[in-house]
Structures are given as structure tokens and as C-alpha cells.
Amino acid sequence: MNTPVWDDGNWSGLPSLEGDLEAEFCVVGLGGSGLAAIHELLRLGRNVVGLDAGPVAGGAAGRNGGFLLAGLAKFYHQSVAEHGRDFARRAYQATLEQIAQMKEETPQAIRLVGSLRIAASEEELQDCMAHLEALRADGFEAEPYEGPEGQGLLIPSDGVFNPLERCRILARQALQAGARLFENTPALSISGQMVQTPQGRVYCQKVLVAVDGRLEYVLPELAGRVRTARLQMLTTAPVSMRFSRPVYRRWGYDYWQQLPDGRIALGGMRDAGGEAEWTDRSETTEAIQQRLERLLDQMDIRAPITHRWAASVGYSANGLPIAEEVRPGVWAMGGYSGTGNVVGALLGREIAWVLHGSRMPGAVLVP
Known part of the structure; x- marks a missing residue:
């Protein structure tokens, strides 16, 4: 038994790659972040091929807890202390906007019901109050909470979703928009101009590796950092x-x-x-x-x-996601530290603009 509750068994699957293809961009990884990047590249009018070693969202993207939480991996007051108020505020606002966009894209998969952070100790309750004060100080919605679950804080802007359903919807939409997507097609070798797979190759101008778990195995350059x-x-x-x-x-x-x-x-x-x-x-x-x-x-x-x-x-050492060019023409994103549903999707869109040769208006996460 290792099947997530999100899987209703109705996915018909996609073919694996056989033969050689040419594209402007190749995205390795068809989870939430990779599919977000593919959609953004399509909106920018670019030609995209997407590959995954397993099925769409077969990794953490379709096997997580289904939380949509604004902000970075660390709680807001911690992000302010470690990364500065301006960056933390802009990142939080950007993730709020990303949640709204996700709801617009896949309304059937998302419920914006808010979220609770509940304390299991007096120390944690005091930290919840510091979290609450920091959010309120920067104008973000939050309120103290006491109820059957315990004491802590309520964040009304958060939500929940079916992560696997959302990814499958995004994959179908991307196919309809002209992307070429392939499942069960592992990347055996990756360079900025070509991705080698067991039965074919993708020749391209740039590659985006959108993998969270095992990112340091796919790109050994990142060992020690994720x-x-x-x-x-x-x-x-x-x-x-x-x-x-x-x-x-x-x-x-x-x-x-x-x-x-x-x-x-x-x-x-x-x-x-x-x-x-x-x-x-x-x-x-x-x-x-x-x-x-x-x-x-x-x-x-x-x-x-x-x-x-x-x-x-x-997981990254500082709680911030990886977003950088690790080889000439090869970009990597991942290391979401357990909170990739929103941050990963936002980062995918921002990196798509970088691959396009520009910068997304209001970009926060890509240096």
C-alpha cells in the first residue's frame, strides 16, 4: 500500500518518448513546479517538451498533504528575521497572489478555507503569537484562534487542494495548448542543448530541471546544498x-x-x-x-x-528554494523544504521568464 488518497485511478497516462525531438525548452519533471513553468512558457509563446521519469505528479507534487500556505518554508516572523522584512513581505504577497491564480486555473481542485497553526506547548503558543504579530504588522490577514483543535492562529487566506488532480488538469491543459509531454521517460544525461532518455533525445536551447526530491542525485552539483x-x-x-x-x-x-x-x-x-x-x-x-x-x-x-x-x-539549508543555472543552459529549481505547493508554482513561473530572456513583473524568488 503506497498509493495516495488523491489518486482516483482515472488517469489514462501519457506515452513515453521514442525517437528524437526538437524544442526551444525541455522541462524535466512534471510536478506542480514543472507544469507551472510549462504553462508560463506557453503563455509566452514558446515551444516546450516536458519529461518525467514516472507519471505526472508521481513524486511529492501528487503525494503531499494538500496544503496551500502563503509564505516561505519558515513561518513569517522567522523569514523576516532571517531574510529581511522587505524580502519576506514581497515573498508572502507573491504567494498570496499565486494561490489566487491557482484557484482561478483549477477551481475544482481547490478550497480556500484558511488554515490553523496550533501550538503543542506553551513555548510554541508564544511563537504563534509572534507569528501573528509579524503578519499583522505587515498588513496580512491573521487572527488568534482557540477551538477544538487547540490554541494558535488562524490564517484566512490559506487553503487546501487535491494536488494530484490539479497537476493532471494542468497537464491536460498544457497538451491542449501545444506542449509535448512524456511520462516514464527518465533523463539519463542533461546538457543545455540535449536531454538523453532511454529511447530518444530532446534537442533544445535550454533545460529546466524541476525536481524536488532527489534533486541532488539528478544534478550532483547541488549535493550539500539540498x-x-x-x-x-x-x-x-x-x-x-x-x-x-x-x-x-x-x-x-x-x-x-x-x-x-x-x-x-x-x-x-x-x-x-x-x-x-x-x-x-x-x-x-x-x-x-x-x-x-x-x-x-x-x-x-x-x-x-x-x-x-x-x-x-x-530541503535546503536556509529554507529558501534552489533557483539557479547549475550548468550552461541548465536551470534547476527545488528544495522547497516541505512547502512546495505554492512556492514551487510561483518559482516555476518566474524561471520560465528567465528562460524566455526576461524577468517576470514582480519576480521575488529568482535572484
Whole structure:
């Protein structure tokens, strides 16, 4: 059992690449960030080929918790302290606008219901209040919260979505707009002019590697700057409705949402796994899954487990995503530190403009 709850089994699949193609740009990775880049390049009138070693959104893009959170990987007050108020404010505003664009692009996959950050200790509650004050100081929506989930803060502008459904919709839209997309087509070698695959090649002007988990394996130049970790989740059978908003708890190490049909999608406990969770393997483990089950017990949720799954994601040392040219003509993006749904999509659009030879108006994340 390693299938995410998001997979309804209705994806018909795409062909693998056979033979040689020419394109202006080749995007390696058909997750949320890669597809966002492809869409932006299409809007700019460019010719694009997209490849993925597995299915569309077969990695973390289609196997995550389905949270749409504004801001960078670290909480807003931490981002202000570490990266400066101006950058943190502009990045937060840009991600708010990205969430709105995502809702417009795929309304059927997204629910903008807000999010809760819940404290598991007095220390964390004080940090929640610092988080709240920093958001309010810069004019962003947030309010203190106390309810059945606990105490913390409510961020009304956040939301949840079905990440796999969104990516599949984007892939279909890209195909209709003229992109050529191929599944089960790993990139064996990558240069700025050519991507070699098992049964063909893509000749191009530039390449974008849009991979989060295992990025340092695809591009060894990034080893030491980005590191792959495993995130694990499970889902229960439907229970009575208890959670109207997604919950981040215990500094974000535990997180869950209740789906519209009543199922609970719960993830986390990565910190409890220690060094073993710094791995590129995406199988679930008994140790972490048992901890997730105990958390369900603490929440007084008694329901059968229907899904268990894991995903590989990339973490950067400073919490900022990787966005740079690592070889002549080869750009890389990834290292979203567990929060790539919004930041990755925004970064994909910004890098598309760089590949186009310009700069996206209001760009924040690309140096």
C-alpha cells in the first residue's frame, strides 16, 4: 500500500518518448513546479517538451498533504528575521497572489478555507503569537484562534487542494495548448542543448530541471546544498466532520486535513524518525506509521486506515528554494523544504521568464 488518497485511478497516462525531438525548452519533471513553468512558457509563446521519469505528479507534487500556505518554508516572523522584512513581505504577497491564480486555473481542485497553526506547548503558543504579530504588522490577514483543535492562529487566506488532480488538469491543459509531454521517460544525461532518455533525445536551447526530491542525485552539483527527506502520510475511512480547516501542529511536524467526504488525511512525525528519514526511499515505515496512528488515537479518531504513502522532498539549508543555472543552459529549481505547493508554482513561473530572456513583473524568488 503506497498509493495516495488523491489518486482516483482515472488517469489514462501519457506515452513515453521514442525517437528524437526538437524544442526551444525541455522541462524535466512534471510536478506542480514543472507544469507551472510549462504553462508560463506557453503563455509566452514558446515551444516546450516536458519529461518525467514516472507519471505526472508521481513524486511529492501528487503525494503531499494538500496544503496551500502563503509564505516561505519558515513561518513569517522567522523569514523576516532571517531574510529581511522587505524580502519576506514581497515573498508572502507573491504567494498570496499565486494561490489566487491557482484557484482561478483549477477551481475544482481547490478550497480556500484558511488554515490553523496550533501550538503543542506553551513555548510554541508564544511563537504563534509572534507569528501573528509579524503578519499583522505587515498588513496580512491573521487572527488568534482557540477551538477544538487547540490554541494558535488562524490564517484566512490559506487553503487546501487535491494536488494530484490539479497537476493532471494542468497537464491536460498544457497538451491542449501545444506542449509535448512524456511520462516514464527518465533523463539519463542533461546538457543545455540535449536531454538523453532511454529511447530518444530532446534537442533544445535550454533545460529546466524541476525536481524536488532527489534533486541532488539528478544534478550532483547541488549535493550539500539540498538534501532529500521522506514524508509519510495515512488516510482514514470517513468520520463525522470535525475539522473545517487544515491544521499545522507541533511546529509543522504534524499536519492534517479532513476531506469533504469525511476522511482524515494525516501526515508528519518525520522528526521522530531521525536520520532514517533523510533518505530518497519513498516507502512507508512501520515506526512512523505507528506514531501517526497513535496521534489519531490522541485525537479520538477511531476509523480504519485506507491509505498509507510516502514521498521524497528536498530541503535546503536556509529554507529558501534552489533557483539557479547549475550548468550552461541548465536551470534547476527545488528544495522547497516541505512547502512546495505554492512556492514551487510561483518559482516555476518566474524561471520560465528567465528562460524566455526576461524577468517576470514582480519576480521575488529568482535572484
